[in-house]
Amino acid sequence: MQTKEMIFLTRDEVKEIERVVEKNYGAKFSLKEFAVAKGKEEKIWISSKEIFDFNLSKLNVNSFGLNFGKLKRNDKIHLTIEGSQMVGKLATKNLVVLDEENAIKFMQGLDVKPKEEVNCEYHNFVIVKYKDKILGSSLLTEQGLKNMTPKSRRIPLIL
DSSP, rough: OOOOEEOOOOOOHHHHHHHHHHHHOOOOOOOOTTTEEEOOOEEEEEEEGGGGGGGOOSSOOSSSSSEEEEETTTTTTEEEEHHHHHHTTTTSEEEEEEEEEHHHHHHHTBBBSSEEEOOOTTEEEEEEEETEEEEEEEETTTTEEEEOOGGHHHHOOOO
């Protein structure tokens, strides 16, 4: 089934996304309980399988469910905040830990330096965490974390 803007993925295509997640984050994360679709710009959307109960072919649907992440070239995936929270509990690599000061700066949209890097690969997307809270994902370079949090998701500075 597909809509005008989104294509539901086959089980093999879903397994490929799971493989990319495991390769990048060391997490054996299963998407089999979800309906998985790919939208514009390689965005991956997940929802309950109950979506198949609806006839979407006549609707102009450009998104539904939860935005899980965006596939990138070279077998990379940039997870959304929600995707990071789902995968982050299982991640064993490309995981960075921030201290409190940098966690606040990160949530405000600033670039920061990680306190700790767990099996990280530079110039790759990493899951960002503070204590036991997953804050999202970002790009790690030799200079630190390049904040990629959308402006609409940032927390403003309150004085």
